[in-house]
Amino acid sequence: MCMQQNFKRVHNFFAGPAVLPEPVINEVQREFVNFKDMGASVLEISHRSDEWESTIAGCVEKIRNLLSVPDNYHVLFLQGGASTQFGMVPMNIAPKGGPVQLVHTGRWSEKKLTELKIQNIDYDIIASSEETNYDRVPEFDPSNINPDAEYFHICSNETIGGVQWQQYPETGDVPLVADMSSDIMSRPLDIEKFGLIYAGAQKNVGPAGATLVIIRDDLVQRTPDDVPTMLRYETHVKKDSMYNTPPVFSIYVVDKVMEWLQEQGGVEAMAKKNEKKANLVYNVIDEDDFYRGAAHPDSRSKINITFRLPSEELEEKFVAEAEAEDLVGLKGHRSVGGCRASMYNSLPVEAAEALAEFMSDFRNKNG
Numbered sequence: 001m002c003m004q005q006n007f008k009r010v011h012n013f014f015a016g017p018a019v020l021p022e023p024v025i026n027e028v029q030r031e032f033v034n035f036k037d038m039g040a041s042v043l044e045i046s047h048r049s050d051e052w053e054s055t056i057a058g059c060v061e062k063i064r065n066l067l068s069v070p071d072n073y074h075v076l077f078l079q080g081g082a083s084t085q086f087g088m089v090p091m092n093i094a095p096k097g098g099p100v101q102l103v104h105t106g107r108w109s110e111k112k113l114t115e116l117k118i119q120n121i122d123y124d125i126i127a128s129s130e131e132t133n134y135d136r137v138p139e140f141d142p143s144n145i146n147p148d149a150e151y152f153h154i155c156s157n158e159t160i161g162g163v164q165w166q167q168y169p170e171t172g173d174v175p176l177v178a179d180m181s182s183d184i185m186s187r188p189l190d191i192e193k194f195g196l197i198y199a200g201a202q203k204n205v206g207p208a209g210a211t212l213v214i215i216r217d218d219l220v221q222r223t224p225d226d227v228p229t230m231l232r233y234e235t236h237v238k239k240d241s242m243y244n245t246p247p248v249f250s251i252y253v254v255d256k257v258m259e260w261l262q263e264q265g266g267v268e269a270m271a272k273k274n275e276k277k278a279n280l281v282y283n284v285i286d287e288d289d290f291y292r293g294a295a296h297p298d299s300r301s302k303i304n305i306t307f308r309l310p311s312e313e314l315e316e317k318f319v320a321e322a323e324a325e326d327l328v329g330l331k332g333h334r335s336v337g338g339c340r341a342s343m344y345n346s347l348p349v350e351a352a353e354a355l356a357e358f359m360s361d362f363r364n365k366n367g
Contacts, residue, residue: 009058011351014329015159015304015342015347016182016203024256024346035252042252047245058257059074066258066266069191069214075252076213076233077241082181085211089177092233093196094150095224098122100204101149101174106134106158107335108179124149134161136296151175151195157183159203159296160333162295162340164307168193175219182301184212185261186345187271195219201250204303204344206257209250261345270345277343277352278302284356290363294338308338315339318362329356 012019035042038052045052060075069075078084091162094100099122102109106129116123127140145152152171157164161183169176175195184199191197194214202208213233220233228231229235235243264270285307294306309315315338319347332338341355 008326010326010328011053011354012329012347013327013341013355014353015340016166016200018203018342018344020207020253020347021257021260021336022297024253024260028253028255028315034219039363043249043315045248047242047248052248053242055247055255056251059258060241062255062258062262063212063214064070067189067191067214071314073191074215074217074220074233074237076215076236077246077254078211078213078236079209081200081202081208081211082179082198083111085179085213086112087119088321089151089153089196090116090119090121091200091227091231092223093177093219095222096150097148099124099149100151100153101126101146102129103138103169104130104134105137105139105155105163106161107333108158108160108181109153109156112153112155112179115271126152129163132296133295134158134163136163136299137165140169145169145171145174145300147173148172151177153177153179153257156177157181157303159301159304159340159342160306160336162301162310163299164302164303166299181225181234182342183301185267185270185359186303187254187276188267201254203272203342204346206254209247210254212254213313241326250306257346261324273349274302274343274345277347278305280349281319281343281359282357284359284363286367288363290367291359294336303343304342305341306332306336306338307340312337313367317366321357321362322355325354325358327351327358330355 018141033041035045037249038045038051063075100116101124104125127138129136129138152174156178176193177196180197181200182203194341196219199212201210201212205212215233220237223232223234261352283291292308294308309318322330330339330341332340
């Protein structure tokens with residue numbers, strides 16, 4: 001049964017799975033039943049077919065171009081999200097059992113720390129913002145970076161607290177590893193600063209199901225022999241991310257999003273767009289004390305804007321009335337409360353303008 005549906009798309013501020021570009025959604029719908037004129041859906045074809053192999057290879061090439069990935073780095077599609085990478089990274093690139101150094105900036109840094117503990121990896125929290133309720137990227141003395149550390153880990157953008165690294169740390173010969181699940185592709189990167197980057201796709205890259213990993217070749221060689229086959233980066237490097245059946249639909253949509261991103265002008269254009277969107281909302285927050293930004297101004301995320309209102313009752317009213325105006329997904333994470341506007345690459349500037357206008361009107365009526 002095929003039903004024609006007429007509806008208006010909402011302004012989608014959900015933190016993830018998150019908004020996708022409308023042209024991509026429409027193109028996926030058109031191609032869904034007939035992938036590359038094969039007479040079958042992308043959900044039905046063999047991942048060993050020429051049509052699929054050219055799709056995943058083309059997607060990897062687009063990512064390389066968008067992020068200027070050097071030849072000595074591998075671009076992989078894995079499964080299990082960033083949560084699997086919390087454990088997979090030390091399995092592969094900390095064969096001596098540490099030390100691993102990290103900066104603790106919130107919930108996702110804590111998840112990483114938990115996996116280090118499970119594997120009995122020696123670790124050192126070089127800096128933490130716990131004392132200020134993870135409202136900022138803490139300052140730290142670079143001289144405290146241990147030259148013998150196996151790697152140095154950061155979460156580039158904490159979605160729950162709305163905290164983002166404005167500049168990445170210099171770690172010298174110690175490989176810098178970053179969880180970039182929520183802000184990859186949102187601004188230019190110097191890939192050569194990093195030994196390894198990982199990101200769940202469902203925020204800025206595509207739909208849930210695929211995990212993007214970019215890893216320097218020398219780190220691939222570190223893996224000890226006792227790491228299981230599917231958890232070895234080397235396994236997926238040798239097979240071009242197709243050792244087993246990859247998440248074909250997710251990667252297919254990622255390819256469409258990367259094509260859209262190229263058409264928009266790449267990550268440089270996205271950075272300008274994201275700056276504009278963030279400023280629209282932060283300007284309203286900073287006008288008076290009705291709204292209170294949850295993150296310290298020096299660490300504010302341009303991707304996940306977190307804020308509080310004078311009372312929880314007003315926050316509930318704010319979220320409910322926003323939904324009535326087709327502004328959805330503004331409730332803060334259940335662990336911290338408050339409000340959160342997630343504004344990934346695919347969110348149009350018009351959505352940020354609509355939110356800023358709503359926030360001003362709500363304050364005028366309830367302040």
